[in-house]
Amino acid sequence: AQSVAQPEDQVNVAEGNPLTVKCTYSVSGNPYLFWYVQYPNRGLQFLLKYITGDNLVKGSYGFEAEFNKSQTSFHLKKPSALVSDSALYFCAVRERNTNAGKSTFGDGTTLTVKP
Amino acid sequence: NAGVTQTPKFQVLKTGQSMTLQCAQDMNHEYMSWYRQDPGMGLRLIHYSVGAGITDQGEVPNGYNVSRSTTEDFPLRLLSAAPSQTSVYFCASSKGTGGSLGNQPQHFGDGTRLSIL
Numbered sequence: 001a002q003s004v005a006q007p008e009d010q011v012n013v014a015e016g017n018p019l020t021v022k023c024t025y026s027v028s029g030n031p032y033l034f035w036y037v038q039y040p041n042r043g044l045q046f047l048l049k050y051i052t053g054d055n056l057v058k059g060s061y062g063f064e065a066e067f068n069k070s071q072t073s074f075h076l077k078k079p080s081a082l083v084s085d086s087a088l089y090f091c092a093v094r095e096r097n098t099n100a101g102k103s104t105f106g107d108g109t110t111l112t113v114k115p
Numbered sequence: 116n117a118g119v120t121q122t123p124k125f126q127v128l129k130t131g132q133s134m135t136l137q138c139a140q141d142m143n144h145e146y147m148s149w150y151r152q153d154p155g156m157g158l159r160l161i162h163y164s165v166g167a168g169i170t171d172q173g174e175v176p177n178g179y180n181v182s183r184s185t186t187e188d189f190p191l192r193l194l195s196a197a198p199s200q201t202s203v204y205f206c207a208s209s210k211g212t213g214g215s216l217g218n219q220p221q222h223f224g225d226g227t228r229l230s231i232l
Binding site: 009032034036041042043044045046049051090094096102103104105106107108 | 155157
């Protein structure tokens with residue numbers, strides 16, 4: 001079985017400050033890890049993914065994520081937040097080498113960036 | 116490319132009515148799935164398909180049916196609507212799930228907002 005935890009329902013940061021949205025996961029084997037963003041009344045949009053190799057993954061809109069195998073974490077980061085980054089963020093895990101390839105999503109974290 | 120298209124965008128039903136939520140993708144993706152999104156509960160998988168003619172149940176399949184007669188279309192049917200099925204429904208697709216395709220992200224439609232009275 002696989003699971004994802006996003007321990008913070010809400011993250012508030014000031015514009016220009018760094019932001020972190022936390023994600024921890026549990027999976028039997030090795031994971032593929034994803035971050036998605038959702039704006040109001042829209043579907044989820046892919047931000048970045050971890051496959052293998054470098055633990056720091058860079059994605060869209062200046063976001064990056066750090067994979068930590070020992071802590072089973074995949075935290076989303078951005079050095080300088082923008083008001084337009086305000087949205088709902090989802091972390092997802094998919095176990096490698098499974099035929100079904102189902103993804104499990106966290107409950108989401110609402111990011112609010114204040115001017 | 117249109118990507119993943121869901122219709123209708125909004126729907127209000129009465130308890131006991133049936134309806135079909137439509138989902139179509141034009142990316143030739145093998146894997147398609149349906150999720151429901153409820154406040155504080157993230158996305159929960161209803162049904163999924165790894166290719167035409169193949170479907171399987173997800174986490175919350177009761178009260179829903181699916182079929183996959185073509186690669187492009189993956190409709191979701193509510194058999195007898197209940198207030199507990201009030202939710203936002205998302206369809207998603209990806210290239211595949213096996214081998215190197217397993218790391219491909221999902222593409223989502225913009226959802227169908229369903230209210231059941």
